[in-house]
Amino acid sequence: MIQVNSISKKYNDHLAVDDLTLHVKKGSIYGLLGSNGAGKTSLLKIIAGINRADKGSILIDDIPSYEHVQVKERVIFIPDVLYFFPQATVAQMASQYREYYPKWNQKRFEQLSSAFNIGLNKKVHRLSKGMKRQVAFWLALSAMPDVMILDEPIDGLDPVMRQKIKNLLFQDVAEREMTIIISSHNLREIEDLCDHVGIMHKGKIMIEKEIDDLKSDTHKVQLALADPTHEEHLLNQLNILHYEKRGSVSLLIVRGSEEKISKIIHSTDVLLYDLLPLTLEEIFIYEMEDVGYEIEKILL
Numbered sequence: 001m002i003q004v005n006s007i008s009k010k011y012n013d014h015l016a017v018d019d020l021t022l023h024v025k026k027g028s029i030y031g032l033l034g035s036n037g038a039g040k041t042s043l044l045k046i047i048a049g050i051n052r053a054d055k056g057s058i059l060i061d062d063i064p065s066y067e068h069v070q071v072k073e074r075v076i077f078i079p080d081v082l083y084f085f086p087q088a089t090v091a092q093m094a095s096q097y098r099e100y101y102p103k104w105n106q107k108r109f110e111q112l113s114s115a116f117n118i119g120l121n122k123k124v125h126r127l128s129k130g131m132k133r134q135v136a137f138w139l140a141l142s143a144m145p146d147v148m149i150l151d152e153p154i155d156g157l158d159p160v161m162r163q164k165i166k167n168l169l170f171q172d173v174a175e176r177e178m179t180i181i182i183s184s185h186n187l188r189e190i191e192d193l194c195d196h197v198g199i200m201h202k203g204k205i206m207i208e209k210e211i212d213d214l215k216s217d218t219h220k221v222q223l224a225l226a227d228p229t230h231e232e233h234l235l236n237q238l239n240i241l242h243y244e245k246r247g248s249v250s251l252l253i254v255r256g257s258e259e260k261i262s263k264i265i266h267s268t269d270v271l272l273y274d275l276l277p278l279t280l281e282e283i284f285i286y287e288m289e290d291v292g293y294e295i296e297k298i299l300l
């Protein structure tokens, strides 16, 4: 559905997106994570056809997104900083959307008014931050896009509204195979919403996986050996993302299946062995450490 092929984007001398390739399947919800300044917003704007890449191609259903209006009409981008026409009311913004997006669904717009409960004659720029975001989703969902690109979308929404919007997004993905790419620093939200995840750093995707695979492939291990002199040999056999020693107990973050890790560890005499799952937030932190982010003593 969405093919990002070897794209790069430079701002002056800074390479914000570096020869990046990414494919997102139809009906999938793809979470884009990354450090500040990793290039996520730059990438999303290129995928949405707002900015042009210096090199490479973006295809949505095999059609280049930047050059073709018929692709842009099927894609909605909700940016981190929202823009509405100055002085426009909700109703006026809706009529702008109705003109631009051929699949605009007026009936749905009217139905959703009960979910959002914001007056049609309200001027959008006078609404609160969270209410503006509600309007952005109300308009986006009524435009019936095939692709939704969301940059920090939940910022400012209260927990009830977050849940409502999540349910509406899930409904569109399930019923009409809408595809979503979502960038967020709120990893609990990403964990809840997404089926795939990509971690971006310095303009590149470092890891791209199904979220379930990512979670079942990284573990927290507590370990104490009967003979500590055997530890070095044991650790050399494991794919370790992070290591800390607390007294006689070693705390490790290890990549690999539970079965494989247990087998290696049980090849030595162990006094203590505990293997625990990690949250996406913890996996993100240790993967970032692996690419050079300074992380010290943050194991809980």
Ligand SMILES: Nc1ncnc2c1ncn2[C@@H]1O[C@H](COP(=O)(O)OP(=O)(O)OP(=O)(O)O)[C@@H](O)[C@H]1O
Binding pocket: 011, 012, 014, 016, 034, 035, 036, 037, 038, 039, 040, 041, 042, 043
């Ligand atoms: N219009 C621009 N002109 C110059 N540099 C830019 C521009 N937009 C982005 N950059 C630079 O490109 C890099 C990537 O920025 P981008 O906004 O894509 O990162 P991000 O991953 O979205 O970051 P954050 O998580 O902090 O929002 C940064 O170094 C930023 O300063």
